[in-house]
Amino acid sequence: MEMMEKAEYITSEVEDMVVLRNIVKRFGKVVASDHVNIEIKRNEFFSLLGPSGSGKTTLLRIIAGLEKPDEGVVILEGKDVTNLPPYKRNIGMVFQHLALFPHMTVFENIAYGLRLRKFPEDEIKKRVYDALELVKMPPEVFAGRKPSQLSGGQQQRVAIARALVTQPAVLLLDEPLGALDLKIRQHMMLELKRIQRTVGTTFVYVTHDQGEALVMSDRIAVIHEGRVEQVGTPYEVYEKPRTKFVANFIGESNFFEGILRNGAVETSFGLIKVISDIQSGKKVVISLRPERIKVGKAAGDAENRFEGKIKEIVYKGDVLIVMVALDDVEVKVNVPTTHPEARKLEEGEIIAVGWNAGDEAGVFELEAE
Amino acid sequence: MSWMESLIDFVRKYRLLVALLVLGPPLIYLAIYFFAPFLITILYSFGFIGRRGVITWEFTIKYYQQALRWVYLKVFYNSVVLAAITTVGSILMAYPVAYFIAVKAPKKWKNLLVVSVMVPYWVDFLLRTYALMNIFTMLKMMFTYEAVIIGMIYDYLPFMVLPLYANLEKLDKSLLEASYTLGATPLKTFLKVTLPLSKPGIASGTILVFVPAIGEFIVPSMLGGVSVTTIGTLTWDLFLKFHNWWRGAALSILYIAVVLVTLIIYMRKVGELEI
Amino acid sequence: MSIRDKVMGLYSAFVYAFLYVPILIVIVFSFNESRTLGHFTGFSLKWYQVLLEDKVVWVAFYNSLNVAVITTLVSLLLGTLSAYGMIRLDIGGKGAIDSLLYVPIIIPEIAEALSLLLFYKFSGYDLGWLTVLLGHIAFDISFVYVVVRARLAGFDRSLEEASLTLGANEVQTFLKITLPLSMPGIIAAALIAFTLSFDDFIKTAFTTGPGFQTLPLIIWSQSARGGVGPELNALTTVIMAISMTIAYIYARLTMEKQ
Ligand SMILES: Nc1ncnc2c1ncn2[C@@H]1O[C@H](COP(=O)(O)OP(=O)(O)O)[C@@H](O)[C@H]1O
Ligand SMILES: [Mg+2]
Numbered sequence: 001m002e003m004m005e006k007a008e009y010i011t012s013e014v015e016d017m018v019v020l021r022n023i024v025k026r027f028g029k030v031v032a033s034d035h036v037n038i039e040i041k042r043n044e045f046f047s048l049l050g051p052s053g054s055g056k057t058t059l060l061r062i063i064a065g066l067e068k069p070d071e072g073v074v075i076l077e078g079k080d081v082t083n084l085p086p087y088k089r090n091i092g093m094v095f096q097h098l099a100l101f102p103h104m105t106v107f108e109n110i111a112y113g114l115r116l117r118k119f120p121e122d123e124i125k126k127r128v129y130d131a132l133e134l135v136k137m138p139p140e141v142f143a144g145r146k147p148s149q150l151s152g153g154q155q156q157r158v159a160i161a162r163a164l165v166t167q168p169a170v171l172l173l174d175e176p177l178g179a180l181d182l183k184i185r186q187h188m189m190l191e192l193k194r195i196q197r198t199v200g201t202t203f204v205y206v207t208h209d210q211g212e213a214l215v216m217s218d219r220i221a222v223i224h225e226g227r228v229e230q231v232g233t234p235y236e237v238y239e240k241p242r243t244k245f246v247a248n249f250i251g252e253s254n255f256f257e258g259i260l261r262n263g264a265v266e267t268s269f270g271l272i273k274v275i276s277d278i279q280s281g282k283k284v285v286i287s288l289r290p291e292r293i294k295v296g297k298a299a300g301d302a303e304n305r306f307e308g309k310i311k312e313i314v315y316k317g318d319v320l321i322v323m324v325a326l327d328d329v330e331v332k333v334n335v336p337t338t339h340p341e342a343r344k345l346e347e348g349e350i351i352a353v354g355w356n357a358g359d360e361a362g363v364f365e366l367e368a369e
Numbered sequence: 370m371s372w373m374e375s376l377i378d379f380v381r382k383y384r385l386l387v388a389l390l391v392l393g394p395p396l397i398y399l400a401i402y403f404f405a406p407f408l409i410t411i412l413y414s415f416g417f418i419g420r421r422g423v424i425t426w427e428f429t430i431k432y433y434q435q436a437l438r439w440v441y442l443k444v445f446y447n448s449v450v451l452a453a454i455t456t457v458g459s460i461l462m463a464y465p466v467a468y469f470i471a472v473k474a475p476k477k478w479k480n481l482l483v484v485s486v487m488v489p490y491w492v493d494f495l496l497r498t499y500a501l502m503n504i505f506t507m508l509k510m511m512f513t514y515e516a517v518i519i520g521m522i523y524d525y526l527p528f529m530v531l532p533l534y535a536n537l538e539k540l541d542k543s544l545l546e547a548s549y550t551l552g553a554t555p556l557k558t559f560l561k562v563t564l565p566l567s568k569p570g571i572a573s574g575t576i577l578v579f580v581p582a583i584g585e586f587i588v589p590s591m592l593g594g595v596s597v598t599t600i601g602t603l604t605w606d607l608f609l610k611f612h613n614w615w616r617g618a619a620l621s622i623l624y625i626a627v628v629l630v631t632l633i634i635y636m637r638k639v640g641e642l643e644i
Numbered sequence: 645m646s647i648r649d650k651v652m653g654l655y656s657a658f659v660y661a662f663l664y665v666p667i668l669i670v671i672v673f674s675f676n677e678s679r680t681l682g683h684f685t686g687f688s689l690k691w692y693q694v695l696l697e698d699k700v701v702w703v704a705f706y707n708s709l710n711v712a713v714i715t716t717l718v719s720l721l722l723g724t725l726s727a728y729g730m731i732r733l734d735i736g737g738k739g740a741i742d743s744l745l746y747v748p749i750i751i752p753e754i755a756e757a758l759s760l761l762l763f764y765k766f767s768g769y770d771l772g773w774l775t776v777l778l779g780h781i782a783f784d785i786s787f788v789y790v791v792v793r794a795r796l797a798g799f800d801r802s803l804e805e806a807s808l809t810l811g812a813n814e815v816q817t818f819l820k821i822t823l824p825l826s827m828p829g830i831i832a833a834a835l836i837a838f839t840l841s842f843d844d845f846i847k848t849a850f851t852t853g854p855g856f857q858t859l860p861l862i863i864w865s866q867s868a869r870g871g872v873g874p875e876l877n878a879l880t881t882v883i884m885a886i887s888m889t890i891a892y893i894y895a896r897l898t899m900e901k902q
Contacts, residue, residue: 064805064809065808065809066805066808066809085808085813085814086805086808086809087808087809087810087811087812087813091809092809092810093805093806093809095802095805095806096802097800097802099800099802099803099805099806100806101803101806101807101821101825102803102825103824103825112807112810112812112820113810113811116810116811116812116816117811162810163809163810166810166811172809374813376815377813377814377815380814384733384734384735385735387733388729388733388735391725391726391728391729391733392725392726392729392730392733392741394722394725395722395723395725395726395745395785395789396726396741396744396745398722398781398782398785399744399745399748399782399785399786402760402763402778402779402781402782403747403748403756403782403783404744404747405763406756406759406760406762406763407759409759409762409763409766410758410759410762410763413762413766418766462659462662463659465652465655465656465659466655466656466659466660468652469652469653469655469656470656473649473652473653474656480896480899482656482660483895483899484892484895484896484899485660485663485664486663487891487894487895487898488888488891488892488895489663489667489888489891490891491836491839491840491887491890491891491894492839492843492884492887492888492891493843493844493845493860493887494845495843495845495860495863495864496843496860496863496880496883496884496887497666497667499670499863499867499872499876499880500666500667500669500670500880500884501666502867502872503666503669503670503673503681503872503877504665504666504669506681506872507681507682523662523663523666526659526662526663527663555648580750580752581752581753583752584752584754584755586754586846587845587846591867591868601754604754604755604758605754608758608761608850609849609850614762614765617758618758618759618762621754621755621758621759624752624755625751625752625755628750628751628752628755632750
């Protein structure tokens with residue numbers, strides 16, 4: 001105990017708010033966190049993105065101190081907190097199912113952390129009201145209500161106010177929008193972003209929804225089977241995925257397999273020119289976004305040009321999704337409805353598709369099976 | 370605050386000791402006043418304990434042989450028959466009621482209807498059976514087998530309604546609608562959808578009624594007098610009238626064996642018991 | 645409502661009548677002026693007057709209450725401890741311990757009662773207040789355990805975790821979150837423990853000795869061989885009123901949880 005209290009501060013104005021160093025966490029045979037290294041900066045909106053069961057919640061709970069890592073170190077504001085319980089870390093958390101105390105009013109819920117910190121009662125009132133204003137809940141209306149008398153979106157706001165009112169260094173959010181309707185969810189995404197900019201607190205946001213992560217985050221860590229696949233800005237993880245998993249999980253992608261030789265990949269339907277520094281002779285997979293493929297005349301002068309039969313056309317309002325068969329491979333192409341040839345496309349017709357080397361989202365080496 | 374922290378530290382460090390402190394007292398209590406008595410009963414039934422509680426170390430199965438004599442087997446048989454009639458009777462009475470509360474009753478009545486079944490559930494059989502004595506005396510039905518059967522169903526009915534209701538309440542009502550849209554009549558829907566899905570509820574209720582009904586003492590004794598003998602009345606007489614504890618112990622162990630076998634079969638086939 | 649639904653409603657009404665009419669009859673005839681059963685000759689409180697003046701009844705009432713209250717307190721403590729331990733402690737062998745705690749509910753009362761009697765005889769207890777009390781507690785612990793455990797199991801663990809992240813330590817969290825939220829379960833358990841003990845007959849009959857009588861024992865001994873009468877109706881009405889009121893509060897509490 002004693003030793004931990006005196007844990008050193010490297011500096012009070014550290015740039016990295018949260019540092020996870022070589023975190024390993026096992027549940028029986030499951031490795032929920034597999035040597036995770038992440039640095040989250042001050043004032044950053046940072047997302048942990050990955051499919052369900054990939055280990056996002058576990059990482060968040062390790063930062064919160066609700067779970068103890070088997071190996072590795074957790075540093076908050078430059079201070080090693082690995083062995084500190086949650087209530088000695090300067091954090092706030094918004095739980096997946098919100099966890100508002102059902103036996104307390106909205107006011108009491110938000111005041112809970114302040115009372116524990118022994119603030120004077122008038123200061124508590126002021127801060128609770130400010131917090132409610134911040135999340136756009138008129139205090140005169142809502143302070144006295146019980147959580148059960150609030151809508152899902154309102155409960156959400158109270159949970160955020162409760163977690164922020166103690167002015168934590170980091171706010172941890174575990175899929176907080178998961179239970180909301182699409183409309184409210186989209187609205188709350190913008191709200192969260194606004195709140196984060198207003199208070200300037202570092203947000204660590206867990207989600208399995210790439211849309212949420214791309215819209216809100218400054219940076220994203222893509223998690224897969226307990227490992228960090230890639231850390232980067234939304235632009236980087238979308239346009240420059242570092243692994244096949246990232247390319248597949250974020251956005252949509254066509255995948256073509258083949259052998260890489262002299263800057264081109266030999267696939268079952270022909271040679272595809274790519275830009276890649278992978279060694280010649282390796283088995284690789286190309287990831288190509290549907291919106292990067294041109295059709296008809298526009299494909300005419302592309303470095304990679306193929307012809308195939310249109311198998312299916314799906315109208316999606318702003319785009320047509322066109323499935324084109326190239327030999328045994330089906331390619332998905334997004335054609336904007338404003339495309340000059342869009343109206344003329346018909347199922348069963350032969351059409352040209354094309355793209356240039358470098359248009360691919362990435363070329364990934366396949367491990368030998 | 371520091372005593373709190375040291376307490377928390379203590380809990381963290383000595384997890385097993387804390388478990389012992391928390392779970393120890395209730396388990397020790399049950400060991401002494403619940404499980405040890407059963408052990409003693411087994412010892413009595415094999416004759417290990419003689420008059421005035423003296424340990425004799427004489428193993429004998431003669432009390433079991435006595436308990437398995439024809440007269441006693443007949444009592445066993447009578448008890449099982451009575452319990453079976455009780456179970457069937459209470460299913461017939463309870464099922465429509467449980468179905469009505471769960472599916473048909475207006476929402477605002479639902480709670481009241483369930484609570485009205487729960488209240489008698491918790492009142493001791495002695496009082497409720499006594500209540501029946503008034504009516505049977507008026508009807509001059511006291512000390513008849515019919516009175517015993519009606520009394521048994523009367524007492525055990527809530528034990529059947531509640532698990533059935535709990536089950537039917539969970540039934541997804543849209544399944545019934547789906548069945549109607551597929552062209553099934555209400556009767557067909559009941560037979561092909563509702564009834565099969567409520568089997569676990571029927572099973573739970575059957576266990577809650579059948580098992581204790583075999584050993585029922587209060588009803589046959591108060592309403593049947595000397596005309597109806599069951600395991601319950603026999604046990605009572607052996608213990609409190611004839612003080613033949615050894616034979617009574619053997620009889621009771623046999624009864625418990627029947628109970629446990631029934632329960633184990635149930636658990637294997639259906640799973641958890643809801644109370 | 646269709647005809648079919650109406651028939652079902654009528655049938656249900658009949659079953660509810662079946663459950664409650666006998667109880668109503670007891671109550672009605674406890675206020676009957678004359679002894680004759682089946683004829684209500686006039687309203688009178690005289691049988692309650694008789695009860696009030698009956699010393700034996702008063703002693704039995706005191707005994708019933710005494711046993712029920714102590715049973716409730718002790719089984720509440722032990723049952724809640726075990727429920728809390730089973731839910732929160734991270735130890736092996738929980739399945740086995742859970743089964744052990746369930747056994748007293750499953751074993752028929754008469755089998756338990758006679759084994760207690762044998763145990764007391766064997767260990768040389770003097771039958772009476774203490775032996776009755778010890779037996780009631782053994783039985784009630786399991787009921788408290790089941791009720792409180794169900795409440796705690798339905799309890800969202802993240803409420804406690806939220807409290808920890810808001811700066812409360814484990815003890816503060818227990819006092820401010822866990823305890824208040826499990827209170828309805830604990831109260832429900834207390835009510836059940838009380839009724840089960842207060843009107844218990846079989847276990848009491850087996851484990852009591854000369855000189856220690858409870859209310860149900862009076863009803864038993866006086867109603868033997870068909871002895872129905874207005875005094876007994878009055879006494880039964882009183883005990884049932886207590887038991888049913890408490891059972892009603894319990895039922896309401898349990899329903900609210902849903
Ligand atoms: N308390 C636990 N006990 C056992 N396994 C767990 C526990 N918590 C998480 N896991 C396992 O760890 C893996 C990661 O879980 P989690 O962090 O909840 O994933 P996510 O939040 O990304 O859906 C999963 O396989 C899950 O089953
Ligand atoms: Mg999760």
